[in-house]
Amino acid sequence: MSLPEIVFRVGGAAGDGVSSTAESFAKMCSRSGLHVWTYSSYQSVIRGGHVWTQVRGSPEPVLSHGTVPNVLVCLNQQTMDVHQGDILAGGAIVYDSDLVKPDPSRVAKGVRLLGMSLRKLAQTITPNAIVRNTVALGAAVRLYEIDFRHVESAFQDIWGDKKPEIVEQNVRAAKLGADAVDRAGGSLHLGVPFPEEPRYLMTGNEAVALGALAAGVRFHAQYPMTPASSILHWMAAHGPAHGVVVKQVEDELAAMNMAIGAGHAGVRSMVATSGGGFCLMVEAIGQAGMTETPLVAVVVQRGGPSTGLPTKTEQGDLNLVLGAGQGDWPRGILAPRHTQECFDLTAKAFNLAEVYQTPIVLLSDLYLGEGFRTVDKLDFNVPIVRGLTAADGGAIQGRFKRYAYTDSGVSPRAFPGTRGYQFVAATDEHMENGELISDVLAGLPEFVEERRKMHEKRMRKLVGLRKDMPPPELWGSANADLTLIHWGSTWGPAHEAILHVEEEDGVHVNSLEFPTLFPFHADETLRILKGVKRTLSIEGNYTGQFARLLRAETGYQPTFSFPKYDGEPFTWREIADKILEVVA
Amino acid sequence: MKLAFELETYKSEVKPTWCPGCGDFAVLNALQHALTELQLEPWNVLLVSGIGCSSNLPQFLSTYGFHAIHGRAVAVAEGAKLANPDLHVIVTGGDGDGYGIGVGHFIHAMRRNLDLTYIVMNNEIYGLTTGQASPTSEMGMKTKSTPIAGVIENPIDPIALALSSGATYVARAFSGDVKQMSELVAKGIEHHGFSLIDALSPCVTYNKINTYEFFRKRVYDLNKEGHDAGDLKAAFLKALEWPVVQRDRIPLGLFYRNDKVPTYEDLEPAYKKGNPVKQPLGVADADEILKEFL
Numbered sequence: 001m002s003l004p005e006i007v008f009r010v011g012g013a014a015g016d017g018v019s020s021t022a023e024s025f026a027k028m029c030s031r032s033g034l035h036v037w038t039y040s041s042y043q044s045v046i047r048g049g050h051v052w053t054q055v056r057g058s059p060e061p062v063l064s065h066g067t068v069p070n071v072l073v074c075l076n077q078q079t080m081d082v083h084q085g086d087i088l089a090g091g092a093i094v095y096d097s098d099l100v101k102p103d104p105s106r107v108a109k110g111v112r113l114l115g116m117s118l119r120k121l122a123q124t125i126t127p128n129a130i131v132r133n134t135v136a137l138g139a140a141v142r143l144y145e146i147d148f149r150h151v152e153s154a155f156q157d158i159w160g161d162k163k164p165e166i167v168e169q170n171v172r173a174a175k176l177g178a179d180a181v182d183r184a185g186g187s188l189h190l191g192v193p194f195p196e197e198p199r200y201l202m203t204g205n206e207a208v209a210l211g212a213l214a215a216g217v218r219f220h221a222q223y224p225m226t227p228a229s230s231i232l233h234w235m236a237a238h239g240p241a242h243g244v245v246v247k248q249v250e251d252e253l254a255a256m257n258m259a260i261g262a263g264h265a266g267v268r269s270m271v272a273t274s275g276g277g278f279c280l281m282v283e284a285i286g287q288a289g290m291t292e293t294p295l296v297a298v299v300v301q302r303g304g305p306s307t308g309l310p311t312k313t314e315q316g317d318l319n320l321v322l323g324a325g326q327g328d329w330p331r332g333i334l335a336p337r338h339t340q341e342c343f344d345l346t347a348k349a350f351n352l353a354e355v356y357q358t359p360i361v362l363l364s365d366l367y368l369g370e371g372f373r374t375v376d377k378l379d380f381n382v383p384i385v386r387g388l389t390a391a392d393g394g395a396i397q398g399r400f401k402r403y404a405y406t407d408s409g410v411s412p413r414a415f416p417g418t419r420g421y422q423f424v425a426a427t428d429e430h431m432e433n434g435e436l437i438s439d440v441l442a443g444l445p446e447f448v449e450e451r452r453k454m455h456e457k458r459m460r461k462l463v464g465l466r467k468d469m470p471p472p473e474l475w476g477s478a479n480a481d482l483t484l485i486h487w488g489s490t491w492g493p494a495h496e497a498i499l500h501v502e503e504e505d506g507v508h509v510n511s512l513e514f515p516t517l518f519p520f521h522a523d524e525t526l527r528i529l530k531g532v533k534r535t536l537s538i539e540g541n542y543t544g545q546f547a548r549l550l551r552a553e554t555g556y557q558p559t560f561s562f563p564k565y566d567g568e569p570f571t572w573r574e575i576a577d578k579i580l581e582v583v584a
Numbered sequence: 585m586k587l588a589f590e591l592e593t594y595k596s597e598v599k600p601t602w603c604p605g606c607g608d609f610a611v612l613n614a615l616q617h618a619l620t621e622l623q624l625e626p627w628n629v630l631l632v633s634g635i636g637c638s639s640n641l642p643q644f645l646s647t648y649g650f651h652a653i654h655g656r657a658v659a660v661a662e663g664a665k666l667a668n669p670d671l672h673v674i675v676t677g678g679d680g681d682g683y684g685i686g687v688g689h690f691i692h693a694m695r696r697n698l699d700l701t702y703i704v705m706n707n708e709i710y711g712l713t714t715g716q717a718s719p720t721s722e723m724g725m726k727t728k729s730t731p732i733a734g735v736i737e738n739p740i741d742p743i744a745l746a747l748s749s750g751a752t753y754v755a756r757a758f759s760g761d762v763k764q765m766s767e768l769v770a771k772g773i774e775h776h777g778f779s780l781i782d783a784l785s786p787c788v789t790y791n792k793i794n795t796y797e798f799f800r801k802r803v804y805d806l807n808k809e810g811h812d813a814g815d816l817k818a819a820f821l822k823a824l825e826w827p828v829v830q831r832d833r834i835p836l837g838l839f840y841r842n843d844k845v846p847t848y849e850d851l852e853p854a855y856k857k858g859n860p861v862k863q864p865l866g867v868a869d870a871d872e873i874l875k876e877f878l
Binding site for chain 1: 596597598601625626627628630631632640642643646647648649650651652653656659660661662663664665666667668670671688689692852853854855856857858860861863865866867870873874876877878
């Protein structure tokens with residue numbers, strides 16, 4: 001935290017190429033060896049609106065998108081109006097002087113105003129207007145003193161295969177921006193050190209797709225929905241080469257039911273969506289619980305309810321996934337905290353789903369799913385555990401007892417195509433051999449007993465599932481004055497806030513966090529809570545859905561709470577301020 | 585020659601719970617005959633159904649089965665077929681299940697031309713829920729849910745719908761003629777592509793209009809009347825004979841068959857690696873995959 005860092009913000013209207021400009025910049029940072037964390041703020045329009053992306057790069061690990069930028073690029077007036085006051089002394093604002101005017105009274109002293117005729121400069125190279133972004137990008141690269149070869153290599157990767165002339169044009173355009181900075185006083189001399197050891201850069205959604213691939217997913221069905229769509233995009237482009245059938249289907253009902261069909265047939269099967277799409281899947285997810293079909297469902301949360309804030313982040317769907325489907329059935333809910341965990345927990349989810357023959361939900365969100373972050377090299381050599389299959393089931397007489405009563409609640413399954421193990425998987429209540437209890441037998445004394453036993457068999461899976469799912473973790477100082485309680489993507493800003501208040505304010509804070517949300521690790525949680533003083537629960541929703549779960553499972557009520565439901569992710573500064581407020 | 589699989593091979597020990605005289609018995613019988621004729625290995629057949637009287641059918645066969653939820657049988661079947669294209673996947677259900685709540689999946693499965701066989705036991709009523717109107721109930725039909733003016737919506741025309749959605753095998757059968765039904769089902773299973781068999785299967789308890797007698801008076805074999813099943817336009821004209829345009833002549837038989845259309849499986853890029861369910865798990869070339877992220 002002590003080393004100087006890059007906090008770059010670029011803004012314009014949708015259609016101005018803001019996100020691709022920021023993505024290229026993020027790539028240049030990760031290639032120069034920086035740790036990177038991005039956040040994009042956008043709206044649900046194709047053209048217009050106010051779009052901005054922040055890229056934070058540091059030679060030290062970063063935990064959030066940071067607060068105020070040291071370089072701002074304004075592609076339109078609105079960006080200037082909204083953000084010009086954020087830049088601190090020593091920073092710079094690059095703007096398109098043909099379209100944008102700063103208000104010097106709102107800009108801090110010591111901020112360099114670098115108006116450039118971005119469009120005219122670009123037009124000296126190509127009539128393609130979007131190239132003006134590259135001129136601005138070149139300016140930012142020079143202001144931060146990023147090695148220009150990363151500009152060339154990034155463009156080479158984006159266009160090199162198909163359009164070498166575009167690479168050449170963009171490199172020249174970036175040089176024009178860099179030269180303009182040189183003429184206007186040169187770099188900002190921030191002194192950011194560049195390790196020059198390239199780092200892997202990806203979104204949480206991409207990490208989920210990679211985790212699924214590593215775990216051997218062979219069927220993926222999805223209906224497009226922000227912010228989960230990029231899972232479909234990556235899978236559609238890369239899955240088939242690895243033998244993955246990737247289907248964009250007619251609706252989420254189809255996605256869930258197809259995934260169940262594929263899981264029943266014996267492949268590792270996945271769906272991905274956001275809360276609104278999961279609402280539709282709820283119709284069928286209990287069917288997977290009842291027929292004991294493994295599958296992995298990824299829910300990338302956005303602002304709700306209803307269609308809510310499609311392009312904004314929230315942690316408001318925990319109640320939905322906890323309560324999805326009528327009746328009781330065993331489920332697992334995992335919540336990755338960061339990009340690496342998106343990979344790890346997705347891979348793990350496939351094992352849990354197959355070992356316990358039930359759906360596992362992975363609860364992510366827009367901030368985590370769409371943000372680009374650097375990760376260490378992912379290890380694809382993940383363990384693959386497929387659980388009990390018919391080969392372990394012994395010789396079959398009569399109809400295969402697919403749902404045999406066992407102590408673990410898990411019965412050996414058989415894939416269609418396996419000789420001699422024919423059975424019917426039924427979503428109605430059924431006996432050990434799959435025969436229905438519902439039609440003419442329900443209510444008869446013997447079958448009242450059968451129903452009870454079958455239901456208990458399924459629900460017994462929760463015991464093993466809980467044991468195999470990652471427990472809560474206490475991170476940070478042993479003797480803290482305050483313990484943060486949080487889950488999911490709040491991890492980064494929360495940890496960064498803790499580092500700040502410990503270093504700058506001498507306040508000792510630690511953090512209790514939950515990669516598993518259900519089945520709840522009540523005993524471990526209580527054990528940890530017995531050793532902490534006061535707690536502050538931080539959640540991206542109004543009612544404190546996780547705090548409620550915690551209370552229901554442990555009886556524990558957090559001392560303080562900090563809800564956020566404005567659509568924006570927590571920043572470390574907000575959390576640090578709240579910490580200081582409650583410990584004062 | 586002794587067959588490897590007798591009719592009995594395909595029967596399960598579970599006895600049907602249908603009402604005596606139900607048209608669905610004939611469909612079960614026809615399906616058992618079709619499987620016997622084709623000598624399909626019971627363990628390589630997956631029967632998928634939804635909810636309703638007809639959807640109990642997989643329980644009564646000794647193949648693999650999946651008894652799913654209302655309207656979603658086709659989607660479950662698609663997933664299973666895509667995961668293991670070597671399976672013979674047959675979907676069974678009723679008119680409410682397939683033409684009502686599940687009509688979206690039905691249309692999309694046909695436009696995909698997946699190699700599935702869909703047998704819809706069409707009794708023009710909701711039987712298991714005790715007699716409400718169905719999407720194929722006739723205009724004017726009084727039911728528990730349409731007691732005053734009767735049905736005031738046009739019935740779905742499954743044959744025309746299938747023809748316009750891209751199904752490549754479209755047939756109609758009747759529970760009063762098990763022999764013709766078995767032939768149509770067997771050819772449908774053999775057909776490489778999506779096959780629909782709309783099976784007129786009277787509900788003797790709740791539908792007092794579309795009875796065996798009602799159909800016997802009106803049905804005829806369109807193939808015996810010289811219909812060319814390779815002619816899509818002629819098939820559409822035959823489809824319009826019933827139920828939407830008129831009520832007096834009901835064509836049975838094969839309306840349309842096209843073996844030249846590639847199936848979804850023929851085009852699916854993932855199958856270059858082989859049958860997904862038979863692929864080893866794990867990734868060999870992780871470095872290659874990760875390259876784009878560096």
